[in-house]
Amino acid sequence: MKNFSALIQKHQLFEKGSAIVIGVSGGPDSLALLHLLNNMRETWQLKLIVVHVDHMFRGEQSEAEMNFVLSYCRDLDIICEAKQIDVTEYARRHQLSSQVAGRECRYQFFKEVLDKYQAHYLALGHHGDDQIETILMRLVRGATGTSLAGIQMKRKFHHGFIIRPLLPYTKEEILNYCRKQQLLPRFDPSNEKTNYTRNRFRKYVLPFLKKENPLVHERFQHFSETLLEDETYLQELTKKYLNTVLKRKEKSKVEIEINGFLELPMPLQRRAIQLILNYLYGTIPASLSSIHIENLLTLLSQNHPSGSLDYPNGLKVIKSYQNCLFTFEQEEVKAYYYELDFPSSLILPNGYVIKSELVRNASIKRDRNETFLLNMDSFDKPLIVRTRKPGDKIQLKGMIGRKKVKDIFIDEKIPIHNRSSWPIVLDGNGRILWIPGLKKSMYEAESTGNGVFVELQYKEL
């Protein structure tokens, strides 16, 4: 571990004069990290602060570990911020596993200590074996994107960075270092029990890989760093192209235009979906895997005009003609029924408005389905605006026989999720007069001239 300070420089982990908070559990990794950083303290003019959390999992034993860290820091003349947190109680209250709860409590306290000392760096003792295990576990679980790069040597955290200077070293090198420097780390027996999956990788896979190549950890670290670089570049590119096919982006809804999306190269398509999911979920649920993304890519490229997928935590992905909607909102049928006065402005639940006016000497705008004209004397009052009902039919202008409203929605390629809130205008006798924006019935006023007309307009709010 001679090259430690060269490594800090090479990866630009921190600069001279930095204040660094070091997470020290009392185990070999973090103790070695503390020792190494302490060796640099003078020449690099570092301000070091140790932070320790006693999770109170093992009563007196874990308290003894805390006291060990406190006394070791006293010997080195380094400030130590130690805190006892009843993680079992926290886990019960928030319905979390003890592992997740421990992590939350730990990182919360880390932040408090960073703030207290206005430090920008939090140093943790993850090493090369942790890196191999993490990457393999994620690969096997089906993770995607930057997550496959495993543990990052330097990543943004709070108002600064988390740094992990031990990633280029193996566990064995760290244990040797502890022995040589006569450090006496504490070994937490619960470490062995808490993470079963990781332990299996450690026990069965790592020995095999190390036998194949004793420097396998360097290969994994190199893989992690280059993957992260490639991924960062591709994600920037994806953002740029995704913006060109984005139709709407709200807190719990994103809609894209499918044709434009399918023109993007496949690596960008995959990442675009990932970006949308990151945005909507905030934190991606563990149950979401690359299979979900593959299924969606298949759905989008199929000829079938519509279809939907159910993603974890209630996210629905709905393909409908040219559009694909990602939504957490339950698209319950927003049926409505209004009487339309004239003159008036009726605001509709779909974000549109129907405006009615009384006019004289009106002229028919035959080519526009956004307006509709009625002769005041020729229809039964009141005018009704409501959502569709099964079996609705309309007598179209210039056509013999009646046409199903459902077929009009299909012909006009109206997305399924828009159909249930689309307005339909009827007269007092229940005859469908107009499907605003789409089709007019034969009941529109035929001739203009003298008389009183009701002019209806359909527009976006």
Ligand SMILES: Nc1ncnc2c1ncn2[C@@H]1O[C@H](COP(=O)(O)OP(=O)(O)OP(=O)(O)O)[C@@H](O)[C@H]1O
């Ligand atoms: N209770 C704790 N208090 C302070 N820092 C901690 C604590 N637990 C873990 N850390 C920090 O997080 C790093 C990773 O923790 P993890 O539990 O994965 O490793 P570990 O095997 O416990 O490491 P170590 O050999 O240092 O105990 C540790 O090296 C240490 O820097």
